[in-house]
Amino acid sequence: MVNQQPLDGIFHALADPTRRAVVHRLLKGAAPVTQLAGPFDMGLPAFLKHLAVLEGAGLIRSEKRGRVRTCHIEADRLGAAETWLSDQRAIWQGRADRLADFIESQTDQEHEI
Amino acid sequence: MVNQQPLDGIFHALADPTRRAVVHRLLKGAAPVTQLAGPFDMGLPAFLKHLAVLEGAGLIRSEKRGRVRTCHIEADRLGAAETWLSDQRAIWQGRADRLADFIESQTDQEHEI
């Protein structure tokens, strides 16, 4: 996989329930690693990998103060994904000939009857 | 990976530039497999796996008539992802204390000065 467009990382990061839950949690406020990891049934090393994926995708940011690392959400990166999706919807909605697909699917069904 | 929530599959499917391009293409109208595969620099077997991922996620549908399989977009599935994202944005925007994050980050910087 040579390609590494930003959307690749963002969508990949969001394709995991643990990571989505972390995003969801962080939207309500920053939190340190161990506290974030609390609800999940996995070891710290595994959880850190999830955080690394999120941070690599730019969805979160983290700073270490003393021995505690605090994670923050980077909300505008979510916007990048949202934008791509709404662009696609715009294309879909803008189609003049969407009816063709419907008719086609009906024709298919007739053959099955 | 035991968990298989619908969003897992949808986001995973969208985390690949080839698959996003296929979605983009199909939004403009249905197309047969070989024609869809045309622009991409990979063999048919590899491309079929991408289609399988998209179909598994419910993002596309396909029917075979004669020897040609025609693929259609399933646009409402995109909506599921869009909805999750806009829900998250709602949480973010609804936060009363977003300022706290900003102040915290400023405090961090002061210590570095």
Place this chain on the structure above:
DNA sequence: TTGTTGGTTCACCATATGGTGAATTATAAG
């Protein structure tokens, strides 16, 4: 019937992903 075309299946491979337990480091707290 003989190609040719559109898809499919198969066996295989390299790398990525998501997890583990154990050892390690660094900062706080007693």
Place this chain on the structure above:
DNA sequence: CTTATAATTCACCATATGGTGAACCAACAA
């Protein structure tokens, strides 16, 4: 100084992912 806590690193493992080439099947065309 000693110990507990927060996080990190390391070696390792099973499975998933994304690709290949070659063989194959089914349908249309000549």
